[in-house]
Amino acid sequence: MISITNANKTFVKPGSRKVEASSVEVLKNVNLEIKENEFITIVGPSGCGKTTLLRAVAGLTKLDSGEIKAAGDLVTGPSPDRAMVFQSFALMPWANVMRNVAFGLEIRGVGKDERETIARELILAVGLKGFENSLPGELSGGMKQRVGLARALAVNPKILLMDEPFGGLDEQTKRLMQEELLRLWESQKKTVIFVTHSLDEAILLADRCVLMAARPGHITEVLDIPLGRPRTRDAERTSTYIDLKEKIWDHLRTAQIQENAAKGA
Amino acid sequence: MNKTKRYLPSLGFFVFLLLAWQVFRKLFDSILIPSTFGMVRAFFQLLVKGSTWNAFWISNQSLVLGFVISGVVGIAVGLLIGRRAWLERAVDPWLDFMLVVPMAMIMPALIMAMGFSLSSRVVIVCLFTFPVIVINTQAGLKQVSSELVDMAHVFGANEYKLWVKILIKGAAPLVWSGLRSGLGRAISGMVLSELLLSSVGIGILFQTFQGNFDPEMTFGLVALLVCESLLLLKIMNVVERRAIPWFYIERV
Numbered sequence: 001m002i003s004i005t006n007a008n009k010t011f012v013k014p015g016s017r018k019v020e021a022s023s024v025e026v027l028k029n030v031n032l033e034i035k036e037n038e039f040i041t042i043v044g045p046s047g048c049g050k051t052t053l054l055r056a057v058a059g060l061t062k063l064d065s066g067e068i069k070a071a072g073d074l075v076t077g078p079s080p081d082r083a084m085v086f087q088s089f090a091l092m093p094w095a096n097v098m099r100n101v102a103f104g105l106e107i108r109g110v111g112k113d114e115r116e117t118i119a120r121e122l123i124l125a126v127g128l129k130g131f132e133n134s135l136p137g138e139l140s141g142g143m144k145q146r147v148g149l150a151r152a153l154a155v156n157p158k159i160l161l162m163d164e165p166f167g168g169l170d171e172q173t174k175r176l177m178q179e180e181l182l183r184l185w186e187s188q189k190k191t192v193i194f195v196t197h198s199l200d201e202a203i204l205l206a207d208r209c210v211l212m213a214a215r216p217g218h219i220t221e222v223l224d225i226p227l228g229r230p231r232t233r234d235a236e237r238t239s240t241y242i243d244l245k246e247k248i249w250d251h252l253r254t255a256q257i258q259e260n261a262a263k264g265a
Numbered sequence: 266m267n268k269t270k271r272y273l274p275s276l277g278f279f280v281f282l283l284l285a286w287q288v289f290r291k292l293f294d295s296i297l298i299p300s301t302f303g304m305v306r307a308f309f310q311l312l313v314k315g316s317t318w319n320a321f322w323i324s325n326q327s328l329v330l331g332f333v334i335s336g337v338v339g340i341a342v343g344l345l346i347g348r349r350a351w352l353e354r355a356v357d358p359w360l361d362f363m364l365v366v367p368m369a370m371i372m373p374a375l376i377m378a379m380g381f382s383l384s385s386r387v388v389i390v391c392l393f394t395f396p397v398i399v400i401n402t403q404a405g406l407k408q409v410s411s412e413l414v415d416m417a418h419v420f421g422a423n424e425y426k427l428w429v430k431i432l433i434k435g436a437a438p439l440v441w442s443g444l445r446s447g448l449g450r451a452i453s454g455m456v457l458s459e460l461l462l463s464s465v466g467i468g469i470l471f472q473t474f475q476g477n478f479d480p481e482m483t484f485g486l487v488a489l490l491v492c493e494s495l496l497l498l499k500i501m502n503v504v505e506r507r508a509i510p511w512f513y514i515e516r517v
Contacts, residue, residue: 060415078418090416094434094511104420107430137514155420 001191002034002057002159006066009052009217025216026052027063032210032219037189041206043196043248045256049217050195051163057193058084058161071158080104083157087164089144091136097123098132100147104155115154122150125184142173149181153188162194166201178204179233186230199252203227203244204235211248213255215262220251299481307485317470321493324466326383328455331390335451336444339395343402343443344436353403363396368454372461381464386455393454394447401443405436438512441505448501452494 007030015021027049034040042050055061057068059078068075070082083104091100098119099106105115123132126146136144145165152160166174178201185192196202202209209223223244227235235241287301299307311317346352372389379385409432417431459468467486474482506513 058419060418078415078421080419080421082419084416084419086412086416088410088412090410090412092413092431092434094437094509103430107417107421107426135511135514137511151420 001036001038001071002032002193003069004030004032004053004057004066005068006031007053007056007063007068008065009049009056009061009063027056028216028218030066030217030219032222034191034193037191039185039192039194039205039207040210041194041196041202041208042210042212043199043202043252044212045214045252045259047217047259048212048214048255050212052217053212054161054163054193054195057159058082080108080155081157082159082161083152083155085145085148085152085160085162085165087167089136089141089148089168091144091147093136096133096135097128097139097147100136101150101154103151108155118154119150122154125153126150127180140173141169142177145169145177146180149184153184158191160190160192162192164195164197167197174198174201175233181205182231199245199248200236202248203241204231204233209244209248211251213251214259220255223247299484303481304484304488307479307481308488309485311482311485311489317489320466320470321489322466324455324459324468325493327386327390327458328451330383331387331454332394332448332451334387335391335394335398335447339398339443339447340402340440343399343440344406344433346399347403347406347436348432356399360396360399363392366392368392368457369461372458376462381462386458386462386465389458390451390454393457394451397450398440398443398447401446402436402440405439405443406432408439409435437509441509445498445501445505448497449494452490452497456490 007027008025009027010023010025012023013021024047026047030049030053042053044050052061056063057070057075059075059082075082092103095103098116101123102110102115102119105118110118120132123129126149128143128146128150131139131143136147139147145168148165166177169177182205194201194205203225206225207229209225210219211221211223212218213220225244227238227240283301283305290298290300342356346356368389375389376385379388413431413435414427417427422430456467459466460471462468467490470486471483474480474486
């Protein structure tokens with residue numbers, strides 16, 4: 001479904017009188033194949049390139065070299081076929097929930113009645129029934145992210161890209177949202193790439209987990225998550241889960257320590 | 266708290282000031298300091314005179330025309346330069362110039378060049394108002410989060426839809442802020458041009474009262490101007506709240 005081949009991206013920071021110009025190899029020779037309807041999580045320390053990789057698949061960031069193919073077509077720019085859920089929600093503060101959820105459909109030119117029907121279904125599915133006319137300013141973080149999720153699902157994308165979507169939420173809301181996402185995904189399977197900092201999310205949600213490290217940004221390992229589907233939170237109590245978590249933490253710890261050392265130096 | 270209770274403290278303070286003024290006057294006992302009662306009486310005298318309304322009508326033409334032109338052109342320019350860095354670099358120095366140039370010194374020269382017409386007064390009001398509106402519009406455009414722009418691109422918006430559905434709506438609060446400040450400056454511009462030109466409307470009234478050594482009438486005129494300004498600002502406030510209600514909702 002998605003194939004990333006030899007992805008390379010370097011960010012250049014221009015120098016000034018005081019500081020030399022520097023460049024960061026944010027992605028180096030990244031290769032990854034993702035099957036249809038696979039749920040992939042990407043986990044790694046800050047600066048390992050996970051968000052850049054996600055944005056490259058989204059078409060928001062252009063690679064220096066290499067190519068990304070999604071559903072057979074080369075990725076050249078953003079498209080609602082690769083809908084995105086953003087970490088800071090990216091809701092239009094001037095529009096109510098209905099309008100925000102239906103936004104993708106509105107851009108596409110879908111008629112008002114039709115898009116409101118679709119939006120209403122999704123608003124119900126994410127548990128926001130009754131809040132159709134609320135403004136984002138009146139919603140909590142968890143509710144805002146549900147709107148973001150509903151908006152992404154409304155355009156029926158082939159691929160769902162999620163950029164640390166629950167990062168800004170408190171622990172309880174986060175856990176509830178994880179369970180809801182699992183439930184939703186079971187009912188309408190899609191190919192998902194989910195970037196996260198959280199060890200639990202990396203394992204609980206995924207079919208496979210991609211571990212990345214920085215300097216240069218690259219994939220160190222791709223783990224299979226043999227925890228069976230449909231997945232529930234009970235999976236957290238299995239020894240497979242515990243072993244996986246240990247393994248991922250080992251990787252993260254090393255990578256993070258390296259990162260901290262490099263930044264400090 | 267109902268409306269009356271809310272305004273009671275400021276109203277009360279105002280009355281207190283008027284009475285304090287009266288006491289102050291008694292202490293200094295000078296005919297050049299207007300009495301409170303005299304000032305209040307002058308205010309109402311002016312209010313009912315037809316010639317006052319006529320003067321205000323003439324003078325406000327420059328305010329209305331100048332503000333509307335500055336608003337329309339200012340917002341257009343602000344939107345244009347907000348997205349193109351090179352345009353911004355080209356226009357910014359001129360905006361700064363318009364902001365800092367000492368109007369009071371330039372105006373007589375301007376009048377000599379353009380005469381005492383309505384056009385020259387409109388130009389003055391525009392000079393006061395235009396830069397503020399442009400700068401605020403520009404800032405409003407810039408503060409639209411790049412994440413929102415990314416989101417719009419992901420969901421298929423082209424440049425036109427991006428502008429209409431995201432950029433203009435996102436810039437709106439600061440644009441309104443600019444219009445509010447612009448209105449204040451436009452009023453200053455109108456008043457200043459009246460004082461320096463004093464050939465029409467309010468300017469003539471002011472000249473007359475000054476010439477007659479009538480501080481009470483002068484005060485009455487100033488009070489009327491202030492009332493008009495407050496009324497205009499209040500109207501702008503109401504319109505703004507209607508236009509961008511989402512900006513003023515109670516945050517959770």
